[in-house]
Amino acid sequence: MNRHVAIVGAGFIGRAWAIVFARAGFSVAVYDAVDTALAQCQRLLLENISDLAEHGLIAEAPASVLERIRTETTLPAALKGACLVQECAYETLEIKRAVFAELDRYAAVDTILASSTSWLKASEFSEGLAGRARVLVAHPVNPPYLIPLVELAPAPWTDAAVLASAKTIYQEAGQVPVVLHKEITGFLLNRIQAAVLNEALNLYADGFASMEDMDLVLKNGLGMRWSFMGPFETIDLNAPQGLMDYAERYGPTFREVAADQATNPWDRGTMAQLHAQRREVLPAADMQARARWRDRRLMALIAHQRSQPR
Numbered sequence: 223m224n225r226h227v228a229i230v231g232a233g234f235i236g237r238a239w240a241i242v243f244a245r246a247g248f249s250v251a252v253y254d255a256v257d258t259a260l261a262q263c264q265r266l267l268l269e270n271i272s273d274l275a276e277h278g279l280i281a282e283a284p285a286s287v288l289e290r291i292r293t294e295t296t297l298p299a300a301l302k303g304a305c306l307v308q309e310c311a312y313e314t315l316e317i318k319r320a321v322f323a324e325l326d327r328y329a330a331v332d333t334i335l336a337s338s339t340s341w342l343k344a345s346e347f348s349e350g351l352a353g354r355a356r357v358l359v360a361h362p363v364n365p366p367y368l369i370p371l372v373e374l375a376p377a378p379w380t381d382a383a384v385l386a387s388a389k390t391i392y393q394e395a396g397q398v399p400v401v402l403h404k405e406i407t408g409f410l411l412n413r414i415q416a417a418v419l420n421e422a423l424n425l426y427a428d429g430f431a432s433m434e435d436m437d438l439v440l441k442n443g444l445g446m447r448w449s450f451m452g453p454f455e456t457i458d459l460n461a462p463q464g465l466m467d468y469a470e471r472y473g474p475t476f477r478e479v480a481a482d483q484a485t486n487p488w489d490r491g492t493m494a495q496l497h498a499q500r501r502e503v504l505p506a507a508d509m510q511a512r513a514r515w516r517d518r519r520l521m522a523l524i525a526h527q528r529s530q531p532r
């Protein structure tokens with residue numbers, strides 16, 4: 223297999239994928255429909271790659287990683303010789319359909335076509351394509367060069383060999399792929415995130431706690447374990463005899479609470495209130511710097527995880 227990857231869309235996720243693949247030694251071509259997105263690409267990439275070097279997370283000089291990433295102003299030039307295309311355009315079904323029609327037209331028949339979509343099923347944007355057997359979703363977590371999970375969600379018609387090759391490519395790139403057994407809107411991670419947000423919004427809107435305290439519950443509570451163990455591993459250790467013991471002790475209460483959890487409407491009034499509170503704590507002008515702070519915290523966490531036994 224050749225080691226060239228094409229990235230379509232040079233926004234947050236496209237640039238982050240470029241770092242993932244280039245860091246692992248792949249050559250990368252980045253294409254975007256908007257020239258200004260490409261124009262700022264190299265500068266933003268260098269910033270992120272330099273942060274990685276500063277935290278000891280890459281062995282090479284940032285410039286040599288960056289050298290493996292080039293920008294292309296036409297789609298066919300970017301796709302040439304690619305083993306995989308990582309699509310990272312806007313999240314609408316119309317755009318995904320249009321982009322995948324173009325990818326299927328211009329990419330060589332053995333090129334795998336993967337979408338970064340956060341919610342859409344591969345079957346929704348690949349159904350009518352001649353090459354639909356080579357299309358799948360590969361959903362990353364932002365930013366994928368710091369958070370390794372990638373959810374591979376094939377359509378019913380995705381070729382098993384394509385899925386297997388995609389899995390190998392992401393593993394070679396240092397990611398941790400999880401394969402869904404069947405398609406579902408939002409895959410796994412975003413469905414869990416949806417459940418958490420739904421309940422956090424309900425508890426806030428119903429007056430049980432402030433927004434700040436809801437954030438504390440996650441970052442000083444549940445989230446601390448979740449950075450190194452999942453929900454099933456967690457409950458297995460939270461009763462003396464393990465998971466079944468936990469289920470017998472607490473299962474009925476969990477069931478009652480779940481039955482009580484309503485669908486939150488995400489109404490504009492509540493969201494505007496939350497937004498205003500956030501902007502008081504974090505003015506819009508400081509958001510970019512705060513995102514960089516978040517990424518540096520993640521880098522420190524990765525360095526810590528690497529130093530610990532699994």
Ligand SMILES: NC(=O)c1ccc[n+]([C@@H]2O[C@H](COP(=O)([O-])OP(=O)(O)OC[C@H]3O[C@@H](n4cnc5c(N)ncnc54)[C@H](O)[C@@H]3O)[C@@H](O)[C@H]2O)c1
Pocket residue numbers: 230231232233234235236253254255256259309310311312313317321338339340341361362363364
């Ligand atoms: N941001 C996240 O947290 C996150 C996480 C996981 C997955 N995703 C998914 O990744 C994808 C990209 O999201 P993002 O956050 O990088 O968005 P973004 O707005 O930062 O970037 C999108 C880029 O795509 C380009 N683009 C739009 N249409 C195009 C086309 N037809 N051809 C080529 N380029 C085109 C835009 O010019 C823009 O530069 C979405 O599907 C999103 O759901 C985002």
